[in-house]
Amino acid sequence: MIFFDPMYFVFIAPAMLLMLVAQGMVKSRYQRGMQVDARLTGAAAARHLLDRAGLQHVAIEEAHGFLSDHYDPSHRVLRLSHEVYHTRTATAVGIAAHEAGHAIQHAKGYIPLIVRNAAVPAATFGPTIFLIMMIAGALLNSPELVLIGLAAFGGVLLFQVINLPVEFDASNRAKALLTEYRIVDGEGAAAVRSVLNAAAWTYVAGVLQTLMQFLYYAWRLFGSGSDE
Numbered sequence: 001m002i003f004f005d006p007m008y009f010v011f012i013a014p015a016m017l018l019m020l021v022a023q024g025m026v027k028s029r030y031q032r033g034m035q036v037d038a039r040l041t042g043a044a045a046a047r048h049l050l051d052r053a054g055l056q057h058v059a060i061e062e063a064h065g066f067l068s069d070h071y072d073p074s075h076r077v078l079r080l081s082h083e084v085y086h087t088r089t090a091t092a093v094g095i096a097a098h099e100a101g102h103a104i105q106h107a108k109g110y111i112p113l114i115v116r117n118a119a120v121p122a123a124t125f126g127p128t129i130f131l132i133m134m135i136a137g138a139l140l141n142s143p144e145l146v147l148i149g150l151a152a153f154g155g156v157l158l159f160q161v162i163n164l165p166v167e168f169d170a171s172n173r174a175k176a177l178l179t180e181y182r183i184v185d186g187e188g189a190a191a192v193r194s195v196l197n198a199a200a201w202t203y204v205a206g207v208l209q210t211l212m213q214f215l216y217y218a219w220r221l222f223g224s225g226s227d228e
């Protein structure tokens, strides 16, 4: 009974706890940074960063949903959530500048971003392939199929690991540029750092969750207890 094994929670619990803590940090620092003034709105700050990087052709649109901010590389559009788009706060310019950082990475051919984009199919289809292979492997009693499933899960892990330097770099660009162009003062810069660092921890927790799941399934396959 692979799905109700208490050992699964022994493997995964620390990572789940870290994720809950990181998500709580993002929420509280997001709100705190909303009380700290910036010189521009999130949209205006992103526009400034993009223009200074020679990216006048990258459009900025409003997106629906809380923390829905992202850069769309296929349409070369920056989409910012309502509060980030409209408010002149440290949180807004921090998140907007992070997304602008992704657009700048894209324009400059930043290698980790290219590798990450190439690995998107692994992240998209990996979990489905994993599930199908695990079920088929169990039904047909085929360790080979289970192994293929595990490899697909490893692809998801690989994507998340490659994604880390991409996210850290976008945040580092954001922090540096917001200070360089004086969009935030000292207090604002500190608030930007605290929001973006909390967001970085959610990516680290995500990697740890996937890693521990991967190790759990590998342990079930190759370690003790695979004959239950």
Ligand SMILES: [Zn+2]
Pocket (backbone or CB within 6 Å): 098, 099, 102, 167, 170
């Ligand atoms: Zn990002």
